[in-house]
Amino acid sequence: MPAVSKGDGMRGLAVFISDIRNCKSKEAEIKRINKELANIRSKFKGDKALDGYSKKKYVCKLLFIFLLGHDIDFGHMEAVNLLSSNKYTEKQIGYLFISVLVNSNSELIRLINNAIKNDLSSRNPTFMCLALHCIANVGSREMAEAFASEIPRILVAGDTMDSVKQSAALCLLRLYKTSPDLVLMGEWTSRVVHLLNDQHMGVVTAAISLITCLSQKNPDEFKTCVSLAVSRLSRIVSSASTDLQDYTYYFVPAPWLSCKLLRLLQCYPPPEDGAVKGRLVECLETILNKAQEPPKSKKVQHSNAKNAILFEAISLIIHYDSEPNLLVRACNQLGQFLQHRETNLRYLALESMCTLASSEFSHEAVKTHIETVINALKTERDVSVRQRAADLLYAMCDRSNAKQIVAEMLSYLETADYSIREEMVLKVAILAEKYAVDYSWYVDTILNLIRIAGDYVSEEVWYRVIQIVINRDDVQGYAAKTVFEALQAPACHENMVKVGGYILGEFGNLIAGDPRSSPLVQFNLLHSKFHLCSVPTRALLLSAYIKFINLFPETKATIQEVLRCDSQIRNSDVELQQRAVEYLKLSSIASTDVLATVLEEMPPFPERESSILAKLKKKKGPGAVSVPELDDSKREGGELNGGGDRGPDTAGMSASNASTPSPSADLLGIRSAAPIGAAPASAGSLLVDVFSEAGPAAPSAAVNDDGFLSSAPPSEDPAPPLPEADDLLNKFVCKNNGVLFENQLLQIGIKSEYRQNLGRMYLFYGNKTSAQFASFTTTVSCPGELQQPQLNVQTKPVEPLVEGGAQIQQVLNIECITDFSEAPLMNIKFRYGGALQNLTLKLPVTINKFFQPTEMTSHDFFSRWKQLSQPQQEAQKIFKASHGMDTEVLKAKLLGLGSALLDNVDPNPENYVCAGVIQTKGQQVGCLLRLEPNAQAQMYRLTLRSSKDTVSKRLCELLAEQF
């Protein structure tokens, strides 16, 4: 409500409002409002014209009724009439009504626009301001269309009053935010930028908001604002607190303006001009110096204003990241704040330090505050501050202080707030692995972690510790000892039992020498936990028991007894029951040799997902994979049991198993496929075979494919290509589309087409998780000789954010300059849940993609074949068939290669002959191919002849992998 002068007081309005306030019930209020509405209607309808005062009063009442939540469907006309009044109060009420009530599609908009136009062109600054405020408040597209061109003119006109300029700048900002396409700065740009030099601080403050917003969209056009902003800033910073009079806030000169200036500067890189830069550095130094001065006032407003500028300055320093001196000073300043009384300041200091820690200049300086931060983590009362402290510790961690930080975080975990525990656990796990020099320390840490916060340890963490233990011979004994000790605790977490079961199952023999941890003691210890565990853990423990039988034959009887007892062999859970039955049989039927082979120690995990698994997963999940193999086992079962009285049973069991892959992680999973394959076909092999599928593919995939940790050594450099990248590459030699890569987080699909020496490749990145991938980037690099250049790959940038479950597409344009043998590398980086994921793949671009098929007769073929008879032009390879020698499959592969498959050319119909031309930018290389299969020996002879020796060689290498 407007401040009303005495003669202008709207008594009727006051009475009406007090009536409404006094209403006892909603009904009474509605009645009162109906009455008032009828009264206003009769007044507006009445024959004699209303004077401005009554009009204003009734419009006010209508507005009040509207604000109470009732519909108003009349009175707009009267409000518009008020706009043309010359009295300030009447005009103001008119504008108020319109900005609250008029919707954009009203017919009245034309009249309103007219009135606004009149006010804008009037010389009266208050009227102009009212009009500008109305435009900004309504902010509709129609308004923007009508006035977007008018307002910049007012803004930069020389004779406009300062207050109007302020309003105009803010109004323009609002219009720009609602409809940016309509606000075209064009020729006004430089004059708007020069508003930074305006005498009036208010105008500068308003203008800088506008400029910041505009320059975020078109940084280049507003580049000139940097130097102006710097000079403005330096004038404010160097001014005495009394210079700016109205704009001094508790002895701080123009704090809002300073903050906005600093924020504007954060939109740009450091100024290139030395003088400007020097001045800016000077300013920043002054700001830092001022922070050291004793406060001029004890009021909290004074320190707030001062600190606001300081923090803005520090974030500018961090943004520039180029002034070591300033960075260190900023860091020291923040260090002081870390011990400040104000919780908010401590929070802000920790937050800013987090960003500082990532800068190479200030990393060391940040590290000096480690004690304070640790202290903050322990003693802070506010959980959000503790969270920041944990973040900062994580950010400042490196090899030198990892042990200390991890230890502190671990000890804090015991008392940590539940809301941040899970995050803390992940951080500890990441740090422990990243900076582990000594793997026994790593094992200790993770086991401690499980002990302290078992509930918050995700599967990936304990998978990882097992992988590391298995891959590192030197820690195995230590790990076994440690888990054995950890399991002694009367109550231990299930995750601990899992790790314990796995490790003792594998390496229990390493500590069996000690009578205190003799095999039977180990077994009893594990078994004492058995009944308290969930089904997946029990399944894992059962596998550990069978491994015990292998490791310690003396435990065989005890374990068989356990397996034979009803609670195992008749367990209601299919998985447990099956394991019990099978392990029992296995242990009683198989000879020790077989047992030793089957239950051999786990082979070391490859650093990444193994190729077997990758293959398995590409065939759409474990269910699909096991079906053909199942058939084999059925057949085999039938043969071995001569009539198959037990065969169907077993097969049925394994079928049920395959269809319901158990969620447990398995020791005897697919991983041990190699030893099983080598096992002799004895009676036991039936069971062994069953195991090989029974070992659920999905869970063992889970063990190895710990999408969280292993595939992401969290460093910024591109990771070395995956070990299976070559396999992946070979898969795509004869086809253009398919799934290139898949792990728990990400799936990469590929679709490509080639014509002559050009190719286009579509990559589809699918986020398999429900969380977002942040800062998703892909880079294609051409290693080694490819750079010369042999291949030209152009990529289009991808969206940095991939939502959970979403898929994004990237297009690659490929040009073959000359023949090549290496494949380009594709590096993918993204953040998943804060952790950096980094993986490198080989792009399936091979020389044969640029084949053009050539049809020719037998005569032509052999005449050319003879022409290319120089020894270096020919490449030949004799190799064993790794797949079946099915004619159709071979034909399909050869066609997929890209060359023409020529029928009736070779005198021997068994042989395959192909011809084609490889198109590069510079030249064309003709290629002839001959593949001679020998069915008896399961061998192939592959001969390639081309006009270029490197091409023949490379093609020969590529093709030999295919058959």
Next chain:
Amino acid sequence: MIGGLFIYNHKGEVLISRVYRDDIGRNAVDAFRVNVIHARQQVRSPVTNIARTSFFHVKRSNIWLAAATKQNVNATMVFEFLYKMCDVMAAYFGKISEENVKNNFVLIYELLDEILDFGYPQNSETGALKTFITQQGIKSASKEEQSQITSQVTGQIGWRREGIKYRRNELFLDVLESVNLLMSPQGQVLSAHVSGRVVMKSYLSGMPECKFGMNDKIVIDKQGKGGKEDDGAKSGKQSIAIDDCTFHQCVRLSKFDSERSISFIPPDGDYELMRYRTTKDIILPFRVIPLVREVGRTKLEVKVVIKSNFKSSLLAQKIEVRIPTPLNTSGVQLICMKGKAKYKASENAIVWKIKRMAGMKESQISAEIELMTTNDKKKWARPPISMNFEVPFAPSGLKVRYLKVFEPKLNYSDHDVIKWVRYIGRSGIYETRC
């Protein structure tokens, strides 16, 4: 079953809160207040489901009564109980108002303990309740009295105690009916029904056996068949068809089922003997003839004629015709011959009041309504014209044929009882579309 019962004042402040079951938490009280009493849009449904709790509410003047439950209860049972609760409270302390509730809150809790047990409704007969819940202080009842109360409450006739004695045996019987109507502008009846009640007040000594007879079509037809043919045809005209009826618990239903006779031992004092509903052959006391003419966009001419349609010797009272006006009315001029008419802006209606009107008469009002043009394109919905009145006969045609009293033990006969019978017909929702 009812989980809890709350009484609020018009502001939503809790006056009475009684929770009977654990599944209703303390927050249920607030949930109802926030979602119903203080709701932005007025809640019109009497049943509201909030967070798996059902609230049944009735409003009496400014007081809200709400029953809450988490179970799937019989909704009509709950409402019946709430209405009964209102009756009981009214019988104890008169009008249900905030002040009365506050002044009698101990009594109300006492009543709530008695008439609801673990959410199951118990005896809510005022007469019976008054014997052991009194507003006077604690009167230590003698052993005999206590056992008498116990035997009465648990006995066969829980609604009447023994040993009542009056010098004058009197009986009052009121037939109260409300007639509901919806009529088209052309005078076609779209729907009409009468819901009636037979309310009695008895001051009789001892344990009298009463028998009540009315012109129920089934009874008359049966008698007609048994007796003279021509008589049955004659009385058939005057008999009425009752669609459905419910009785006070004192009525012997077995006898009603077999003989269709209503016999009962009456409670002492006020009670409602029966409720019924009829839909056929209703006498409509008034006919409303509306005439609405729109003159351009800014003017509306309305003429309403009412005709009384009953014996000219009878007088209708408290007649009120309510003519809704459009929402953009800016002025109204009224001319009426009889009674007083006024435009009530707060209710968006013209209210025309006539104190008395004899049968077979007619009267009219004409109004000129000025409208204001608005930018709202919605057309006026033309709500129906409604009417209120009171007539001294039963619009359903119900007649009391006899009411006999037998008291075998005491020496007074049917003739010694003074009986009073009264008929009142009121308007329910009596609307005519225009």
